[in-house]
Amino acid sequence: MTEAARERARALTLRYLLASTAIFLAAGVLGILLRDSQADLGRLDPNFFYAVMTAHGLGAFVGWAGFACMGLSLWVLTSVGFPLRRFGAAMAELAFWLMLVGVAGILVTTLLLNFAASWVFLYPLPFHSAGQWGDATTGIFSASVLVVGLSIITWCAGIVHTVLGPALHAVRPTLGNRLGLALGLGYLAPRRFATNPTPVPYAVIPLTVIGIDMIVATLPLAVLLVIMIVQSAAPGVTVDPLLAKNMLWFFGHPVVYLLLFPAIAVYYLLIPRYAQRPLVAGNVVAVAWVLAVFVNVIIWAHHIYIDYPSGSPQAAINTAMQPLTFAITIPSALSLYSLFFTVYRSKFEWTAASTALFLGLVGWLLAGFSGVVNATIAFDAVVHNTLWIVGHFHHMALLNIGLVIFGATYAFLPELTGKALYSDRLGKWHIWLTFLAGTGAFSLWLIQGLQGAPRRFAVLPDRYATLTDATIPLVIVLALAQLLFVWNIVQTLRGKGGRYTAPQTEPAGAPAA
Amino acid sequence: MGRTATIIAVSYGVIVILSVAFVLTVWLSTRARDAGPDVALLARREKTWFAVSVVILVSILFATIFFTPYGKGAGAGKQVVRVTGFQFGWTIEPQTLKMNVPVEFRLTALDVSHAFAVYNADDELLFQVQVVPERTQKAFYTFKKPGTYEVLCFEFCGLFHDQMRATFEVKPA
Numbered sequence: 183m184t185e186a187a188r189e190r191a192r193a194l195t196l197r198y199l200l201a202s203t204a205i206f207l208a209a210g211v212l213g214i215l216l217r218d219s220q221a222d223l224g225r226l227d228p229n230f231f232y233a234v235m236t237a238h239g240l241g242a243f244v245g246w247a248g249f250a251c252m253g254l255s256l257w258v259l260t261s262v263g264f265p266l267r268r269f270g271a272a273m274a275e276l277a278f279w280l281m282l283v284g285v286a287g288i289l290v291t292t293l294l295l296n297f298a299a300s301w302v303f304l305y306p307l308p309f310h311s312a313g314q315w316g317d318a319t320t321g322i323f324s325a326s327v328l329v330v331g332l333s334i335i336t337w338c339a340g341i342v343h344t345v346l347g348p349a350l351h352a353v354r355p356t357l358g359n360r361l362g363l364a365l366g367l368g369y370l371a372p373r374r375f376a377t378n379p380t381p382v383p384y385a386v387i388p389l390t391v392i393g394i395d396m397i398v399a400t401l402p403l404a405v406l407l408v409i410m411i412v413q414s415a416a417p418g419v420t421v422d423p424l425l426a427k428n429m430l431w432f433f434g435h436p437v438v439y440l441l442l443f444p445a446i447a448v449y450y451l452l453i454p455r456y457a458q459r460p461l462v463a464g465n466v467v468a469v470a471w472v473l474a475v476f477v478n479v480i481i482w483a484h485h486i487y488i489d490y491p492s493g494s495p496q497a498a499i500n501t502a503m504q505p506l507t508f509a510i511t512i513p514s515a516l517s518l519y520s521l522f523f524t525v526y527r528s529k530f531e532w533t534a535a536s537t538a539l540f541l542g543l544v545g546w547l548l549a550g551f552s553g554v555v556n557a558t559i560a561f562d563a564v565v566h567n568t569l570w571i572v573g574h575f576h577h578m579a580l581l582n583i584g585l586v587i588f589g590a591t592y593a594f595l596p597e598l599t600g601k602a603l604y605s606d607r608l609g610k611w612h613i614w615l616t617f618l619a620g621t622g623a624f625s626l627w628l629i630q631g632l633q634g635a636p637r638r639f640a641v642l643p644d645r646y647a648t649l650t651d652a653t654i655p656l657v658i659v660l661a662l663a664q665l666l667f668v669w670n671i672v673q674t675l676r677g678k679g680g681r682y683t684a685p686q687t688e689p690a691g692a693p694a695a
Numbered sequence: 696m697g698r699t700a701t702i703i704a705v706s707y708g709v710i711v712i713l714s715v716a717f718v719l720t721v722w723l724s725t726r727a728r729d730a731g732p733d734v735a736l737l738a739r740r741e742k743t744w745f746a747v748s749v750v751i752l753v754s755i756l757f758a759t760i761f762f763t764p765y766g767k768g769a770g771a772g773k774q775v776v777r778v779t780g781f782q783f784g785w786t787i788e789p790q791t792l793k794m795n796v797p798v799e800f801r802l803t804a805l806d807v808s809h810a811f812a813v814y815n816a817d818d819e820l821l822f823q824v825q826v827v828p829e830r831t832q833k834a835f836y837t838f839k840k841p842g843t844y845e846v847l848c849f850e851f852c853g854l855f856h857d858q859m860r861a862t863f864e865v866k867p868a
């Protein structure tokens with residue numbers, strides 16, 4: 183790898199991390215406003231509540247977690263010997279600016295122009311604003327989300343270009359062979375998918391899957407957004423609402439994996455590093471990832487299990503998607519096995535970064551189980567659109583993905599800046615407080631959901647007030663913990679932790695068996 | 696909390712306890728500075744775990760798929776209730792239903808997507824179903840107790856979504 187390529191990836195990753203962290207802080211403040219308002223501590227005007235909810239959802243999910251994971255992927259690939267080449271770097275650069283423009287558009291249309299149709303902007307709600315915003319605002323919002331979608335597609339193009347490049351060391355460099363190799367088929371059929379001299383690092387596999395899938399998943403959403411932009415100017419152009427729901431969720435589910443699969447790549451890279459031994463994984467993990475690349479884009483309907491109108495095929499589609507959704511848990515089940523048993527009885531080095539990653543695995547495990555509840559139609563009929571769902575995805579987003587981002591930030595920031603982390607101890611406080619307060623707050627949401635508390639209510643019925651109030655101290659601790667993170671990052675960037683010297687060994691990527 | 700919610704709560708509670716025990720075992724194992732496990736053996740056992748995972752998932756599938764609410768009917772002698780959702784209210788015709796007589800709700804929406812969620816007097820969520828514009832959705836339920844039942848909108852529909860409520864009565868036949 184040339185020093186120029188490494189420098190390119192370093193600068194890009196640092197930029198992604200800092201920008202996404204800024205969005206995280208803004209989105210976090212919006213989240214606190216929402217929960218405080220529900221607890222009647224600074225009640226927001228109803229439309230502003232829902233505008234903040236829209237900005238918080240898109241800001242935290244895509245503008246922070248998605249954006250950060252996109253950036254971390256660049257450094258993961260570089261770390262396992264897959265540097266961005268000229269095209270990949272150009273795509274990553276373009277994706278960065280598109281994301282910033284898109285997120286800025288979302289913030290302006292929600293917080294300043296009152297667009298408040300939630301992050302799923304369920305068609306045709308954006309055109310039925312009850313007098314709170316105009317169709318032009320819907321058009322600008324749709325265009326902003328479209329730009330975010332273009333950012334994702336652009337990033338995917340850069341990732342796919344990188345993973346299919348010469349770093350694969352494919353013996354037979356045809357496109358099909360390289361694709362199979364990047365999906366991990368070399369672990370299943372080493373003769374057919376031969377490499378020389380090293381096998382494909384495990385971290386490359388989930389990034390290949392998501393790079394392909396998000397291109398497929400984003401295109402129908404882009405079509406829906408274009409139609410909405412046209413409708414904002416020409417009201418006669420409309421879409422069937424049920425079809426629009428399907429198009430939205432065709433993107434809306436895989437985008438979860440825009441966060442999860444890069445996070446898994448980070449785990450695959452860093453857990454072996456801290457355990458000081460190779461990843462405990464065999465060849466069957468390749469089966470799971472090949473399954474994932476197909477199944478990931480055909481399970482959207484589990485988000486609309488409760489839609490089954492007469493005369494539509496929706497009930498049949500939904501029924502088919504329960505087993506398919508179960509299938510997508512296989513990569514998680516195998517990855518959790520690999521990662522936990524890589525830690526098991528290892529000489530695990532407990533730093534702030536590795537603690538974050540370990541607790542992230544715990545969050546992934548627990549949120550994964552609540553996800554199986556959502557994936558089951560008979561159970562979803564009870565928890566759908568309740569606070570159970572909010573508890574589940576916050577658990578997954580903050581206490582799995584978020585902890586990976588924090589852990590990777592603590593691990594990578596010294597590599598990216600040449601400056602040692604200011605305080606590992608402060609980092610551990612941040613991680614533990616985040617984990618404990620987050621687990622407490624999100625567990626209360628799960629309980630409220632099982633009690634029947636609906637989500638997306640500016641004012642919840644009084645019967646749910648006790649647990650809503652109980653989350654406030656936990657949310658405050660969660661927020662204060664993030665100040666420790668910010669202080670640690672700022673001090674690190676100021677060089678207060680001293681110079682960083684990179685270790686010489688990198689035990690990642692090779693199979694254990 | 697209803698029966699299904701209780702099943703979820705107990706199952707999830709048990710799995711959380713087991714998970715915490717497993718995680719603590721892994722965590723504490725890193726204190727033992729011995730030679731470590733046979734990593735190659737653990738990697739080979741991934742296949743066993745794969746098989747176990749598939750068996751567990753297939754078991755959950757078969758244990759639950761028959762409780763899917765699709766394709767049900769109210770049968771002969773049913774009561775038909777027409778429900779229309781709109782920003783930000785419901786019309787429910789008739790307003791008074793008979794106890795122990797199956798009800799077929801026929802639901803549609805005038806403007807945006809809504810969801811019809813019904814609670815009993817104990818604030819227990821009985822069932823919910825999405826209501827999409829330009830479509831008719833059916834839902835079936837037999838009320839076993841007399842009283843006033845509350846309806847909330849369970850799909851975000853705009854400014855006064857949280858105030859989109861209604862009630863109907865159930866009386867002995």
